[in-house]
Amino acid sequence: MLTWRVPALFGLLGAAGTTVGGALSERPGLWWGMAGAAVVVALLTGLDWLVAAPAGEVRLVRSGDRQVRVGDTAEVTLTVTNASLRTLRGLVRDAWVPSAGAGEPYAHVVDLDPGESADLVARLTPTRRGDRPAVRVTIRSYGPLGLAFRQTSRRRATAGTPPWTLTALPPFTARRFLPEKLSRLRIIDGQTVIRGRGQGTEFDSLREYVVGDDVRSIDWRGTARSGHVVVRTWRPERDRRILCVVDTGRTSAGRVATEPTDDRPDPPGEPRLDAAIDAALLLAVLASHADDRVDLLAVDSQVRTTVAGTHKRSALSRLTRALAALQPSLVETDFGRVAAEVLRTERKRALVVVFTTLDPGALGEGLLPVLAQLVAKHTVLVASVSDPAVPVLAARRGDVSRLYTAAAAVRTLEEVDRLRRALTGHGVHVVEAPVDTFASAVADRYLDLKATGRL
Known part of the structure; x- marks a missing residue:
């Protein structure tokens, strides 16, 4: 293939031939000069193409990060080795899918002697969750004169590209609430120890009686066996079961408004599914610190993913990897x-947190008929992100179009309120909050249930 230097060289030589022919006033000499320029350019171009290093004789190896959170930057290194006997002068383009967020430069300039290697670093800032694969490495090898180049074909470039997938994990922005929730959890544990036996407690151990202990905690059988007075101690209930059910159906694809910032004065909003994932991660980490067992179920018309039995050490990593690839299904x-x-997965009583939308059509026709089965065996919590734009639209007045919009918004609010009352009447706990505080509200309700022993 040719570069821009070929027509430039031909123009330069042709102009020189034209000038010489005009000076000699020989018209046939003018054409011979142009033909000679074309022959010289063709010979130089062909020689330059032959001397260029073969683009197919380049070895490619990848290394670097495999995972990164959305919004953070990862580095993936492409090691290029010139395996030919000629010097490689060229460009290497490492192409990724657009959502991988590959930064500049678009292509890397390389100049490698035979057997020499170079490390080309791609800085990736993913904008979406899920697997972000490398697409193709294209190599263009120039001759020493820069007149012609060799380039790998599309098929050969795809076949020779070393496979690499960067997994973009959920950003987990709700982790900013974690210190506060863990502090409240410690307070609940301390209050349980102070007040002794009650709701939400279980037997811990026996110890010797000290002045000030409640005499009602004395274990008389233990006292008879040991020969000195011992009392029972209690601790908050552990190993409770939490099941996070993430609805990945059509309603999870909707976006809800978020607070504008200086960088984004008119934000596009956040998908409901992303808000549910963020809240589920916060709840899982908090429950694992309370020594409760966390399970996950993502489902719409079919089960998308399941995670069973996550404990404190592995809860965040396992759930994050499982939730990374979730996408809404229409x-x-x-x-x-x-x-x-849920009934098949959880044999024992558990707290079932359903992350869905308070949609009167979907829940009224789908969830309410089967709610009695769930409430009979489990504590059910329905968590939904509220859209702050609906109350704003309901309060607007003005022309006819605004009145119709306000009427539709008021009707939506009334239907959601009726659905909330229906769920509460069945004994279901309902949490509805804006996206900015949604994860915190879900965690607070879990702590309230744990403090009162209703898990």
């Missing part, structure tokens, strides 16, 4: 299947 959620999976 289908109606089958809540009958949800209820069947």
Whole structure:
């Protein structure tokens, strides 16, 4: 293939030939000069192409990060080795999918002697969750004169590209609430120890009686066996079961408004699914610190992913990897299947947190008919992100179009309120909060239930 230098060289030599021919006033000499320039350019271009290092004789090896949170930057290194006997002068383009957020430069300039290697670093800042694969490495090798180059074909470049996938994990922005929630959890544990036996406690151990202990805590059988007075000690209930059910149906694809910032004065909003994932991660980490067992179920018309039995050490990493690839499905959620999976997965009583949308159509026709089965065996919490734009639209007045919009918004609020009352009437706990405080509100309700022993 040719570069821009070929026509430039031909123009330069052709102009020189034209000038010489004009000075000699020989018209046939003018054409011979142009033909000679073309021959010289063709010979130089062909020689330059032959001398260029073969683009196919380049070895490629990758190394670097495999995982990164959305918004953070990862580095993946592409090691390019010139395996030919000629000097490689060229460009190497390492292409990724657009959502991988590959930064500049677009292509890397290399100048490698035979057997020499170079490390080309790609800085990736993913903008979406999930697997972000490398697409293709294209190599263009120039001759020493820069007149012609060799380039790998599309098929050969795809086949020779070393595979690499960068997994973009959820950003977990709700971790900013974690210190506060852990502090409250410690307070709950301390209050339980102080007040002794009660709701939300279980037997811990026996110890010797000291002045000030409640005489009602004396264990008389233990006292008879040991020969001195011993009392029972209690601790908060541990190893409770928490099941996070993430609805990945059509309603999870909707976006809800977020607070504008200096960088984004008009933000596009956050998908409901991302808000649910953030809240589920915060709840899982908090529950694992309380020594409770956390399970995960993502479902719409079919089960998308399941994670069973996560404990304190592995909760965050396992759940983050499982939730990274979740995407909304444009289908109606089958809540009958949800209820069947919950009853099959959780044999013992558990706190079932359903991250969904308070949609009167979806929940009224899908969840309410099967709710009695769930409430009979488990404590059910329905968590939904509220859209702050709806109350604003309901309060607007003005022309006819605004009145119709306000009427639709008021009707939506009334239907959601009726659905909330229906869920509460079945004994379901309901949490509805804006996206900025949604994860915190879910964690607070979990702590309230734990403090009162209703898990």
